[in-house]
Amino acid sequence: MAGIIGYGVSIPRFRIKTEEIARVWGKNGAHITSGLGVKEKAVASIDEDSATLAVEASRRAVLMAGIDPQKIGAVYVGSESKPYAVKPTASIVADALMAGPDLMAADYEFACKAGTAGMQNCLGLVLSGMVDVGLAVGADTAQGRPGDALEFSAASGGAAFLVGSKNVIAEINCTYSFTTDTPDFWRRQHAEFPQHAGRFTGEPAYFRHVVSGAKGVMKKAKTKPEDYQHAVFHQPNGKFPERAGHMLGFSKEQLQTGLVTPSIGNTYSGASLIGLAAVLDEAKPGDRILCVSYGSGAGSDGFDITVTPEIKNKKPVVSVKQLVADKQYIDYGLYVKHRRKLKSL
Amino acid sequence: MREALPLMWRNIAERYNLIGTHCATCGSNYYPQRKVCPKCRRKGQLEGRVFPGKGVILSSSQVFVSPKGFEHETPYWLAVVELDNHAKLLTQVVDSADDQVKAGARVEVVFRKIYEDSHEGAIAYGYKFKVVPGGK
Numbered sequence: 493m494a495g496i497i498g499y500g501v502s503i504p505r506f507r508i509k510t511e512e513i514a515r516v517w518g519k520n521g522a523h524i525t526s527g528l529g530v531k532e533k534a535v536a537s538i539d540e541d542s543a544t545l546a547v548e549a550s551r552r553a554v555l556m557a558g559i560d561p562q563k564i565g566a567v568y569v570g571s572e573s574k575p576y577a578v579k580p581t582a583s584i585v586a587d588a589l590m591a592g593p594d595l596m597a598a599d600y601e602f603a604c605k606a607g608t609a610g611m612q613n614c615l616g617l618v619l620s621g622m623v624d625v626g627l628a629v630g631a632d633t634a635q636g637r638p639g640d641a642l643e644f645s646a647a648s649g650g651a652a653f654l655v656g657s658k659n660v661i662a663e664i665n666c667t668y669s670f671t672t673d674t675p676d677f678w679r680r681q682h683a684e685f686p687q688h689a690g691r692f693t694g695e696p697a698y699f700r701h702v703v704s705g706a707k708g709v710m711k712k713a714k715t716k717p718e719d720y721q722h723a724v725f726h727q728p729n730g731k732f733p734e735r736a737g738h739m740l741g742f743s744k745e746q747l748q749t750g751l752v753t754p755s756i757g758n759t760y761s762g763a764s765l766i767g768l769a770a771v772l773d774e775a776k777p778g779d780r781i782l783c784v785s786y787g788s789g790a791g792s793d794g795f796d797i798t799v800t801p802e803i804k805n806k807k808p809v810v811s812v813k814q815l816v817a818d819k820q821y822i823d824y825g826l827y828v829k830h831r832r833k834l835k836s837l
Numbered sequence: 838m839r840e841a842l843p844l845m846w847r848n849i850a851e852r853y854n855l856i857g858t859h860c861a862t863c864g865s866n867y868y869p870q871r872k873v874c875p876k877c878r879r880k881g882q883l884e885g886r887v888f889p890g891k892g893v894i895l896s897s898s899q900v901f902v903s904p905k906g907f908e909h910e911t912p913y914w915l916a917v918v919e920l921d922n923h924a925k926l927l928t929q930v931v932d933s934a935d936d937q938v939k940a941g942a943r944v945e946v947v948f949r950k951i952y953e954d955s956h957e958g959a960i961a962y963g964y965k966f967k968v969v970p971g972g973k
């Protein structure tokens with residue numbers, strides 16, 4: 493048996509309201525808030541980046557699991573907003589945990605699903621006996637071009653999951669991925685902001701992959717939507733996961749606990765993993781969870797997960813609910829400064 | 838450039854994980870690390886140790902005019918923090934409401950960017966602290 497032995501989340505404290513961004517660009521804030529299903533987003537401060545968010549989340553995961561960090565044999569960090577274009581974040585995380593130097597480490601890039609790709613790798617390494625414990629992290633400080641539609645949702649946050657075979661709190665029964673070459677969203681080398689294909693990001697990209705990923709993992713696990721207490725889908729906004737759930741036959745209630753984007757925005761590589769953490773915060777032994785990520789370019793990773801009785805013995809260092817509630821609002825001016833959106837900053 | 842790259846690299850363990858110096862002879866704890874215990878001198882037996890990431894603010898002051906490289910962070914808080922093993926260190930205090938940054942407040946360590954030489958230079962990471970509201 494292999495699965496999750498601990499997890500941690502980090503969400504920056506600053507928030508900016510969708511209405512405040514809309515005010516600056518002369519758009520209808522109430523309209524955009526309800527259209528996107530995102531009322532505010534988390535903003536990294538000037539001294540935070542995807543590496544610091546990854547470290548904070550990972551430290552919480554290690555504390556929750558109660559393991560000696562030296563037991564970690566692999567560290568994979570997924571992000572599309574790496575502090576260095578060339579130089580891994582994984583080595584920063586490993587040293588900040590005092591987990592090294594005897595370990596495998598690499599950064600992964602697959603838009604918003606690089607964190608779940610790391611989780612699949614850790615699962616394979618644990619099941620094969622190559623490592624005792626693997627750490628998979630998804631963290632981003634996502635950027636949207638000022639005035640672009642993405643600016644309303646592109647947010648900052650991260651989540652870390654430790655995968656092992658002892659004291660497992662949630663067993664990963666099986667995983668399945670669906671991958672195609674779909675150019676819906678990209679950022680070229682040296683470009684500051686990503687480009688996206690507008691409406692093309694919906695049907696052929698997000699929905700096709702998430703629905704296929706979910707169907708694929710349920711076929712492998714021989715399950716139906718009604719077998720799950722919770723379902724978590726990648727959440728670029730508050731609306732897409734609900735529609736994907738509806739297409740697959742999941743109820744709003746099954747999606748509710750894991751839907752965090754309406755309060756913090758789209759944390760990209762962190763999004764589906766923070767949703768999964770929010771579900772595990774509240775889950776009971778025996779609960780079955782479906783988790784499906786999505787990464788542009790494009791692919792989805794599906795996981796069929798069963799919560800074990802061990803979850804009663806492990807409490808998160810800080811719950812997703814607490815992190816969502818701990819906030820300080822900033823206006824657009826301070827947001828521009830903290831996210832360095834002016835060339836002179 | 839505030840610090841040569843080799844020095845930044847040598848300080849990684851100390852700054853990422855609050856590894857200070859413990860004197861086995863008199864029990865004193867020092868941060869940053871020391872080569873000699875000022876109390877015991879030659880009798881001191883020094884060893885590296887991971888210090889607790891929790892402590893209390895002894896004094897604090899808000900910086901409005903910063904040294905070069907920290908201009909965009911003003912105003913920010915600097916504090917002398919006494920860790921739970923009685924070592925004292927100077928640190929930035931972040932993620933905390935202004936009225937909570939005061940002597941006696943409980944704080945815990947966070948991992949943050951300390952400085953970068955330029956947009957193309959190496960990034961130095963390390964510790965800062967934040968107030969734990971109602972913390973023990």
Ligand SMILES: [Zn+2]
Pocket residue numbers: 860861862863864865874875876877878881882
């Ligand atoms: Zn001494």
